[in-house]
Amino acid sequence: MSVRIRFLGGAGTVTGSKYLVEHEDQSLLVDCGLFQGxxxxxxxNRDPLPVLPNHIGAVLLTHAHLDHSGYLPLLAREGxxxxxxxxxxxxxxxxxxxxxSGxxxxxxxxxxxxxxxSKHAPALPLYTESDALQSLKLLRxxxxxxxxxxxxxxxARFSGAGHILGAASVLLEVGGRRILFSGDLGRPDDALMLAPEPPPAADVVVCESTYGDREHPEEDVLAELGPALQRVxxxxxxxxxxxxxxxxxQALLHAIAxxxxxxxxxHGLPVYLDSPMAIHSTELFARHLGEHRLSAAQCRDMEQVAHMTRSVDESKAIARQHGPKVILSASGMATGGRVLHHLVQYLGDHRNMVxxxxxxxxxxxxxxxxxxxTQxxxxxxxxPVRAEVVQLASASAHADASQLLGWLRSMPRAPVRVFVTHGDMEASDALRHRIEAELRWRALVPEHGSTWAA
Structure with missing residues (x-):
């Protein structure tokens, strides 16, 4: 019987990564992400999966970002x-x-x-903190x-993908097929993370394309971040x-240090890290020395450069601190979390910056x-948005288009097919075109819910 891949997320969009691999009477999910945006x-996220959760035998997570892991508590709660x-x-x-997240x-x-x-009465969370804690018991x-x-x-085998702590590509061997899932690939020249490891040989590659239509600028984050913070x-x-x-x-804390x-x-410019999740994540760098580029001393500098605001009261107190300051707060796309309260506080003043x-x-x-x-x-x-808005072009933790292509080019042999996923349609199709034109490989951008079999 054939091996099938069903694209249940991360197809035609840069979020919600879920790839269901089926062979005979068994199936597993590679990634279990939330849709965002x-x-x-x-x-x-509230639609039932086209497969019953108790019919899925295992889950493999490429990394911990919520667009790759955040659906797991709901999957576990549902069976x-x-x-x-x-x-x-x-x-x-x-x-x-x-x-x-819960x-x-x-x-x-x-x-x-x-x-x-809310249009719903009452509004209900997708899952709770308790649901999430229960799902953690399944991790191996x-x-x-x-x-x-x-x-x-x-x-299966994990190999280093750069990007963030623990991020991996996954080689899956089943039914005589070798299927490689890139996960989110980091940059070879990243200031924090090690370069992605060269990919192994595979028959099929499922490759991310977040920056599939873009190149990173030559200047580094220090050259962009310094003048912006000096200005504000x-x-x-x-x-x-x-x-x-x-x-x-952590990349921003390291740069500010x-x-x-x-x-x-x-030296006296106050910096606040206002996210308990980010604070705990920062502390992990010292526990995983050797899995990133920072020394123990640099990890200490990264932790000490900011005031760590853990409680809600400490977060609210930041607004009472007059004078210039820098507030780092989750989430990165302002979809939720404490940063929303800071945006409400500071968006309306032209002296401020986002x-x-x-x-x-x-x-x-x-x-x-x-x-x-403007709103x-x-x-x-x-x-109203009156604050200056600056977008750093050099701070991305994703490989750009040429770096993605370079990673693919380093495979020991050409795969039969490359599926270009985890990108906006324009970015995915741009990378697909470059793979076909420059590598002469067969590439396809799959549609959400579609199935590939071989």
């Missing part, structure tokens, strides 16, 4: 009881991200019910480059920096700011 995408295979660092990060969803639902701006760790058997007769500090303003709690927050050490930022630090998926508040929106809807109310 446009409402019509977010609504997919999945198999093992979830992850790298050790992904386990540590998932233990932070998933409960926090907690935020509960808070957002409660806030919507108090303010009465395996080191990079160690073969394991997620299901009887199936073989000189006018006595506040820089609100929406950050992904895992990866981007370097700028202060070199004298390119005043620093966008990476990819902003269409339909998110970050995308609205990036395209020059931002937060908690059912429109807020």
């Amino acid at each position: 446009y409402k019509q995408l977010r609504l997919r 999945f009881h198999g093992k979830v295979w992850v790298t050790p660092a992904t386990r540590d990060l998932a233990a932070i991200l998933l409960p926090d 907690h935020i969803q509960e808070e957002d639902a409660a806030f919507a019910n108090r303010k009465g701006f 760790t395996v080191p990079m480059q160690q073969a394991f058997e997620p299901l009887r007769g199936w073989s 500090a000189a006018r006595g303003g506040t820089a609100v920096v929406p950050v992904f709690a895992v990866g981007r927050a 370097q700028l202060k050490a070199s004298g390119n930022l005043p 620093l966008l630090t990476g990819y902003q998926a269409p339909g998110t508040r970050g995308a609205t700011l990036a395209r020059g929106g 931002l809807r937060i908690h059912g109310q429109d807020w």
